[in-house]
Amino acid sequence: MDRECALLLPGVCAVLAGSGSSLPDDTSLEKLLDWFTGITEDGGSLLETCPCLLKLISTVVHNAASDPGVLSFTLRLTGLLAATEESFKTIQEHPVLNKVFNLQHWQEAGLWEDPCLRIGWIQGLRSMLQHPKALSFFVQSGFIDPLLQLQTDTSLFIAEAANQMLAHILLFFQPVPPAGCKGMDKKEKGDGMTPSSADYTAVVKSISGYLKESLVPKESKNVRQSLQTLKLLALLLAQAGPPLRDKLLQTVGDSLEELVTAGSSELTLPLMDVILSACSSSGTDERITRLLSSMLNINKPADLIHAAAAFLRRGHHDTVHTARAVRILLLPLDIMTGQTLLGTISTDEHQFSVVEQLKSKSSCISMICVCLSNTPQITLTPPDVLPCLPVSIVTAVLSLLRICSGNSPSSSTGCSEVSRNVIGSSKVQKCALEALTTLTSSPGAKERISEVFTVLIQYLENPDSDPTVLHKSYQALLKWTSVCTDFSFITDQLRHDLVEVVKKRVCDMRWEVKDSTVEFLGHLAGVCDSIKAAAEERDASEALLGDCSTTPLLREALQDSESYVRASAISALAKTLTHRWQQGATLTEEEPEIVSRLLEILSQDSEGFPRRAVVQYFISWYSSHSPPSSSSSSSSSSSSSLLMQSVRSVLSQGRADLDWEVKVHTLVLAELLLDEAFSGHPGYKKGSDSHHASPHAYGVVSEQAYTLHTHTATHTEGAESDLAVVVEQGVVSVLLSGLVDCDRPVALKACRLLITLRETVCPLSLGALDASAAMATVSCELPGCGWGREILKILKMKKSDQAKEEDIADQSGLNGAEEGGDSVCVSVCEALRSLGLDERMEVLTQSSDHIHNSPLSLLQDILTASATHTKPGEEVIVDCY
Amino acid sequence: MKLYCLSGHPTLPCNVLKFKSTTIMLDCGLDTTSVLNFLPLPLVHSPRLSKLPGWVSKDGSANLQKELKECAGRVFVDSQPEFCLPEYIHRELLDLSTIDVILISNYHCMMALPYITEHTGFTGTVYATEPTLTIGRLFMEELVNFMERVPKAQSATCWKNKEMQRMLPGPLKDVVDVWAWKRSYSIQEVNSALSKVQLVGYSQKVELFGAVQVSPLSSGYSLGSSNWIIQSHHEKVSYVSGSSLLTTHPQPMDQSSLKNSDVLILTGLTQMPTANPDGMLGEFCSNLAMTIRAGGNVLVPCYSSGVIYDLLECLYQFIDSANLGTTPFYFISPVANSSLEFSQIFAEWLCHNKQSKVYLPEPPFPHAELIQTNKLKHYPSIHGDFSSEFRQPCVVFTGHPSLRFGDVVHFMELWGKSSINTIIFTEPDFSYLDALAPYQPLAMKCVYCPIDTRLNFHQVSKLLKEVQPLHVVCPEQYTQPPLTQSHRSDLMLELQPPPMPYRRCSVLNLPHRRRYERVYILPELANSLVPSEIKPGVSLATVSAVLHSKDNKHTLQLVPKPPPVAPSKKRKRVLEEPPAVLAPKTLLSGAVPLEAFLATLQNHGFTEVKVEETADGHILHLQAEDTLIQLEEDGTHIVCDNNEPLRTTLRDLVLRFLQKL
Secondary structure, rough: OOHHHHHHHHHHHHHHHHHOOOOOOOOOHHHHHHHHHHHHHHOOHHHHHHHHHHHHHHHHHHOOOOHHHHHHHHHHHHHHHHHOOOHHHHHHOOHHHHHOOOOOHHEEEOOOOOOOOHHHHHHHHHHHHOHHHHHHHHOOOHHHHHHHHHOOOOHHHHHHHHHHHHHHHHHHHHOOOOOOOOOOOOHOOOOOHOOHHHHHHHHHHHHHHHHHHHHHHHHHHHHHHHHHHHHHHHHHHHHOOOHHHHHHHHHHHHHHHHHHOOOOOOHHHHHHHHHHHHHHHHHOOHHHHHHHHHOOOOOOOOHHHHHHHHHHHHHHHHHHHHHHHHHHHHHHHHHHHHHOOOOOOOOHHHHHHHHHOOOOOHHHHHHHHHHHHHHHHHHHOEEEEEOOHHHHHHHHHHHHHHHHOOOOOOOOOHHHHOOOOOOOOOHHHHHHHHHHHHHHOOHHHHHHHHHHHHHHHHHOOOOOHHHHHHHHHHHHHHHHHHOOOOOOOOOHHHHHHHHHHHHHOOOOOOOOHHHHHHHHHHHHHHHHHHHHHHHHOOOOHHHHOOOOOOOHHHHHOOOOOOOHHHHHHHHHHHHHHHHHHHHOOOOOOOHHHHHHHHHHHHHHHHOOOHHHHHHHHHHHEEEEEEOOOOOOOOHHHHHHHHHHHHHHHHHHHOOOOOHHHHHHHHHHHHHHHHHHHHOOOOOOOOOOOOOOOOOOOOOOOOOOOOOOOOOOOOOOOOOHHHHHHHHHHHHHHHHHHOOOOOHHHHHHHHHHHHHHHHHHHHOOOHHHHHHHHHHOOOEEEOOOOOOOHHHHHHHHHHHHHHHHHHOOOHHHHHHOOOOOOOOOOEHHHHHHHHOOOOHHHHHHHOOOOOOOOOHHHHHHHHHHHHHHHHOOOOOOOOOOO | OOEEEEOOOOOOOOOEEOOOEEEEEEEEOHHHHHHHEEOOOOOOHHHHHHOOOEEEEHHHHEEOOOOOOEEEEEEOOOOOOOOOOOOOOOOOOEEEEEEEEOOOOHHHOOOOHHHHHHHHHOOEEEEEOHHHHHHHHHHHHHHHHHHOOOOOOOOOOOOHHHHHHHHHHHHHHHOOHHHHEEEEHHHHHHHHHOOOOOOOOOOOEEEEEEEEEEEEEEEEOOOOOEEEEOOOOOOOEEEEEOOOOOOOOOOOOHHHHHOOOOOEOOOOOOOOOOOHHHHHHHHHHHHHHHHHOOOOOOEEOOOOHHHHHHHHHHHHHHHHHHHOOOOEEEEEOHHHHHHHHHHHHHHHHEEEHHHHHHHHHHHOOOOOHHHOOOOEEEEEEOOOHHHHHOOOOOOOEEOOOOOOOOOOOHHHHHOOOOOOOEEEOOOOOOOHHHHHHHHHOOOOOEEEEEOOOOOHHHHHHHHHHHHHOOOOEEEHHHOOOOHHOOOOOOOOOOOOOOEEEEEOOOOEOOOOOOOOOOEOOHHHHHOOOOEEEEEEEEEEOOOEEEEEEEOOOEEEEEEOOOOOOOOOOOOOHHHHOOOEEEEEEEOOOOOOHHHHHHHHHHOOOOOOOOEEEEEEEEEEOOOOOOEEEEOOEEEEEEEEEOOOOHHHHHHHHHOOOOOOO
8 A cells, every 4th residue: 555545544534434425426435445455465454554444443333323335335344354363353352343243233223224234244244254263253143143044135136145155154164174175275374274163063053954944945935045045055065075065965955855856847947056066076976866866857848858958068977867868858859850869759648748838839939949959969978878869960950940940841740739839930940050050060960961051041041031040040051061071962953042042132121131141151251261271172162152253242232221231241352352362363353343342432431330341351451462572473463553552542541530440440451561561670570569460459459568679780771662662651641640549549559550660760779870860861741730730749849848958949840830731741750759659658558547546546536525525515426437 | 691602712702691681792702813724915916825836635536726725835725814703603502683782892802793793683782992992993994904905806615615625634624614714894894883882981880771780890901901890789790801910001900890799701811821921022122133133124913003012112112222223113004003193092091100191291102202203114004105215124013913914924925035034923813833834934033922911820810819709600721721731730720619611602501590689669668568677677567569570670569559440330340340358467477486385385284295306396296185286497387186276275375476567
């Protein structure tokens, strides 16, 4: 804690003690507590450094008119102060501790009704209970019963905190097991930590007794208590060591059995949680295994399915139960699709009740969705557990998809009374498509790839498909394409159908559909590229779409009335063309047209998304094009010249854009140009920014502090001409205008790049002075208004400072633009040196609220607010977003 | 109550309801699918169609070269197309001249009207709403125009010969009732038929001979489309024809008035239960845009009113987003202009938000703006102005959806050979494969997006759950899943009790029995009644009156007093004197309570009473007197042998417990 804060703290304490009603905002107490916690965690002792705190506590506690918020704060603060054994002793010397946590006191004062106080009580105790002394205090004060009562408090937050607290007590103080047990790391502090066993036993006894009592709901209204208790039990069993766990299981075993037998739907999942936690920690406890078996045999189909799903999610490796759970989850699919997944099903009672349940539409949909979302995991279970081949499950999901779209052939053997519940349900369709997407990784799934493509194309074709369903179909198609290595299964008919449907969908009435289609085309190009890279097989895109070029479709989408579609079309075009760019292929006829349309979008589009996408298009073009070499053909160089020409326009347009993300993207593009120009220079550090050219770095600002790279290497001769090129390309203008931009991410990025540039072309080191003298001849033009004027102002200010110091009166170069209007030429090097980039960088790297977020400012705020508050008639309006 | 079913077509119904001495025809739809067996009527001389080979049977035994032509592997009748009329030729089913009124539900369901009003001796009235009449007239005029523009000298009849027909190939062999097929009517017949139409407004009540009241309700399907309520004082029959719950242009469907029907006759559900109209509209637009972008033309065979308004409205919004702003849209029909203009003036028949536009004032349909901005142009025919302004690629809306007559035939010949063009079917009435049969082989792309906004099975079962009719009558097609999708049990009506199915020529005895009739009492007569209360709230009175029935109204009038007889000495007159009116016997009511009666008997000295329970009441055996008293629900008998005093005593004892009127 620094001196200033220490000086202010007593004043703040006084304000708080005066009932604290004049706090600047309701988060200031939280902030204060956070600050204290930080100090304690760093090993500082609050009691020693701020004795005023103890005084504050005793004043507040004795003041009956204290604000509940401040009281709650005081309780938590006390807990925090008493968190170590030493400080606990110190506090105990004062009479304050008993008073602070004295329940009766608060109840009599009528303050216990306030949830604020109750949560403060729990959290204060929770902070304090870090050592055996505190536990003794806790037990002797008889706090265990009130805490158990709070477990079913009307406020959910309090009930949850009480649960956490109960778990904390039992787990934290549990006796250290012999060796190598988990979760005990906090207790390696020495023997002094071991609580007196009497205290701990007492706690365990009352809590486990309570668990046993409250587990089984006496009446239906007590279900909430059971729920809470089950949650607590699950928490405990997951982390308890053997003695505690065994003790707990022994105590609640009967109650658990009773609950399992009662089979309340509401309790099924939490109960399953408890049993599974017990399973995973205790291994092969016979009783628990029996309970688990009963859970997987309850006779409410809907609950059973959830229980089985929960079991599978936990990933147990118990063959018998896994097999059971798998059968439970596959049964509804079996019934609905008529695919024999379970071999011969005996027409037992369970199946009958599942069929009955499936006949009701709502429960049918929810059950089928649970089954579907578990199918991918089911296919990954060991073969001896599966009642069928994994591939049959893929087939079943495919049949289900057919049924859902109403396309199932009438010969299908599924139960028609059941299957009509899912016809047209987009929820089930989406679930099944998601399952199908994940099923790509199932063993043997690829056998069905041709069928998968047929079904997916049918979905894309279906006029009634919901936009989200179409989107999922596209995703599934991409995923299956990406795992496919052999495209020979794609028949001409399939290819024709896909081409036709894609052509149709880009003309859809719903923009969401157009958007997903355009996106799909882009991703497909990406997927195909990666496949091609992996194996020089047949071109996947060609295999899927034949000789239908997607570019005309995407070009059409550039005209779309919806900005998202335009943006997607632009990035899809970039993905489609990337491969050509990388190969340095000749410029096609349509490329210049695309480019001119893109530039038009950049300059005229009213929406930000397409403009951002345009800059990114050029970023990916620029980063994937092969720079023209002497041997390159004329056509490739025509491609390069088109690129360079358009990059220049993009830089000048992007610089002036209103959207800060467009500007940041423009800076990324400028960075690429810098990289290319100076990559040969020893002084140039490529990727000065930690997130180099990341196409999705939407204004993410790196926290990495800037470090000066000073070096003394002499510059190569080419630097001067390279700088001239960069200036000519407009890169320097982009950087300079970015520097004075009002959006911090833009200014930050520009500043970093300018520093890199400065370090490269005119380092401050003495050895490089000669070279920089040569550089000084390279100048750039600043416009007489807007950002140019801002830059000139900075330069002039610096210059006059310099002039004072060095008494050099030659400012002629800067005097031309007094009132704006005319543009001015300045030396780049001089500008770079005199802009004060390093100071600027320092300011920019600090987050915008750095001044207002310090403990000092917090303390000052509280004091100021109280000062203002004491003046009558003045209302304090604090902006506390 | 009887229902005669003259048409088996579920969406082109023609039923006759006999109800309370009235005979009401419900719709008279004309089944035009028969025209698919005929060759198209080209507007411009078609070398291809004129050179088709005549049909001769393989063994040469049947030669119908002049009447039948082979085209694209099928045989078509080369004659003026003919239509399949509702069943009225077999007069034994029903004499249509006895029909009192015809109720029309929408303009699609009245196309057979001239055949019925002009050729059956019909003398009644036709009721329809104003838009139904106006647009129905347009449809009829268009049909007549299509036929008369391309006159065919001969009329093919030989092929209809039973012996001959048996030898024919393909679908022709199997069509039934070919002798009942008729050529189109003339414009005179249309005018005469429509002159019998009386206009009604929604919820307007029309009295039919005082017996029943009929009233049209909005059905939401098309401009002026209606369902009908036919009710007497104690019975209610609802007739639900083409109805829609979608919010398109017409006024929304009035569902609540259908509640509490004794019988609900349900026809005109969607013909395309698996095609959702929204999805189809989307398909329509994307296929249209796709074709135009590829430089092709789009042909939309459609009716000149109805769904076309929705299509135009949808396109109005779609054109800009799909960059089709410069593509011309043509609507070609002899009645195109009237259809577009009439639609704008039927404000009161439109859905709410279209109605409110009228007050802005703005045209309710956006096609007005399309016309103003020259994006949509309409022409009466391909001849004349159209040919000079025709620009491709374009979108053409034109009739007839059967592709057998109308301007569409020309475009089929013109564009069919190029694969960049597309024909998009939106009308659900014809199988598109059959419609295209005479144009094969066809390079043009075909897209089938039938848009049928009528109720689907899901909607109708929800509707029926709400309005709760006692009995439902429907075409038999609705009681089982469609033939091609036999597993889709969701595509049929499942009701409890099950609906009564009908088919062509069925006569159904509707299960509803009439139990009550309303009778009026003249005030003077009512004044003379002396009601006596037999239990709280229920009073009875005897009445003697003369029942007077006229125009299905029944009135009780005072019995006319006999005219004072002039004293006469002639004996003959004396004999004619009316017999003295006997004072009416008092009527008894109530029940004899057993316990109390037994106590009374005891008091009067009848001690030995044995009570025996029977199915209808009790028998009391007075053993000493050897007498039986039978107490039953509707009678009491005292059986004793020749002991009149005893009988009288017992009678009086019984009477003590009964009320006298």
